[in-house]
Amino acid sequence: MRQRKLGQSDITVSEICLGSMTWGTQNDYTEASAQINFASERGVNFIDTAELYPTIPLSAETQGDTEAIIGRYMKEKNCRDKFIIATKIGGPGIAHLRSGEKITPTSITKALEGSLKRLQTDYVDLYQLHWPNRGHYHFRKNWNYEPKVCGGCENDNETLEILAALDHHIKAGNIRAIGLSNETAWGTATFLRLAESHGLPRMVSIQNEYSLLCRWFDLDLAELAVNENIGLLSYSPLATGILSGKYLNSAVPKGSRASIKPGLDGRLTQFTDPPVQAYLDIAAQHRLRPEQMALAFCLQRPFIGSVIIGATSLEQLDIALGSSEIKLTKGILDDIQKVYRHYPAPL
Numbered sequence: 001m002r003q004r005k006l007g008q009s010d011i012t013v014s015e016i017c018l019g020s021m022t023w024g025t026q027n028d029y030t031e032a033s034a035q036i037n038f039a040s041e042r043g044v045n046f047i048d049t050a051e052l053y054p055t056i057p058l059s060a061e062t063q064g065d066t067e068a069i070i071g072r073y074m075k076e077k078n079c080r081d082k083f084i085i086a087t088k089i090g091g092p093g094i095a096h097l098r099s100g101e102k103i104t105p106t107s108i109t110k111a112l113e114g115s116l117k118r119l120q121t122d123y124v125d126l127y128q129l130h131w132p133n134r135g136h137y138h139f140r141k142n143w144n145y146e147p148k149v150c151g152g153c154e155n156d157n158e159t160l161e162i163l164a165a166l167d168h169h170i171k172a173g174n175i176r177a178i179g180l181s182n183e184t185a186w187g188t189a190t191f192l193r194l195a196e197s198h199g200l201p202r203m204v205s206i207q208n209e210y211s212l213l214c215r216w217f218d219l220d221l222a223e224l225a226v227n228e229n230i231g232l233l234s235y236s237p238l239a240t241g242i243l244s245g246k247y248l249n250s251a252v253p254k255g256s257r258a259s260i261k262p263g264l265d266g267r268l269t270q271f272t273d274p275p276v277q278a279y280l281d282i283a284a285q286h287r288l289r290p291e292q293m294a295l296a297f298c299l300q301r302p303f304i305g306s307v308i309i310g311a312t313s314l315e316q317l318d319i320a321l322g323s324s325e326i327k328l329t330k331g332i333l334d335d336i337q338k339v340y341r342h343y344p345a346p347l
Contacts, residue, residue: 001043007204024065060096071120105165231305275343295323
């Protein structure tokens with residue numbers, strides 16, 4: 001498994017990251033442990049989680065259970081030093097998460113303390129802001145997104161307070177590096193600008209959705225990521241399983257994510273079948289598994305720090321990990337580009 005450095009940090013991670021948001025609902029401790037064992041044997045050293053997880057379904061009763069599973073595993077195996085652990089503080093809007101409050105120095109301290117306790121560790125390697133306090137276009141909000149003036153100095157002051165709070169925890173040894181998630185180019189640039197001008201910690205990564213069906217990152221954010229050395233941690237690289245083809249023609253397999261979350265948070269619509277079928281045809285033509293082709297595409301993008309995969313079975317995990325051994329030829333990439341031109345924004 002190839003390794004990549006996270007931004008300007010001293011942290012090196014596997015190019016495939018093991019996602020965990022099904023652990024605690026769709027997967028129990030035994031199944032999650034088996035996934036960690038299997039991924040680790042294949043060279044994965046990077047696990048991503050969040051204080052909000054699991055999310056399938058999202059509930060107050062299970063909030064934090066995913067971190068607790070990871071913490072129990074590391075405690076029982078005495079293997080904390082084997083893994084790079086990334087977690088996140090949730091932003092505003094979730095009622096059962098600190099009453100829906102936004103990210104502040106106080107909420108950072110409270111959230112981080114909770115994560116460290118559940119993870120049974122003194123530090124996290126990468127601490128991320130799950131989504132921004134202000135409005136953004138992620139989670140299918142892109143279709144009605146209207147950028148707003150964020151208050152100039154007022155916004156800078158809030159950002160500086162967040163950076164200063166993160167700096168405090170870095171100096172205390174509770175965080176090694178920091179990252180963003182579900183951010184925009186302007187938001188990311190603001191964090192980088194203020195960090196540099198005030199001698200505060202620099203963001204080393206940005207975790208946004210990216211797949212063959214969701215390529216917003218390819219433009220301004222790609223330019224920013226490459227030039228500022230802030231790698232993308234791409235989540236939902238299979239578009240929550242849509243790119244496997246299992247949801248074609250309105251199919252909803254029993255036990256699948258769509259059977260628990262109908263519509264997959266707005267991803268499953270009448271617009272997804274045509275591009276998915278086109279990508280399946282390309283994979284078949286080149287004798288590739290569609291899941292591996294989709295993941296290999298992400299791995300070959302110049303701005304990728306790591307690709308976050310999720311699985312509910314070892315079979316799915318095995319298929320996903322196999323993508324690291326695939327190199328897409330120019331001919332395959334050209335075929336993919338033709339489909340992209342026909343269906344640029346199906347999600």
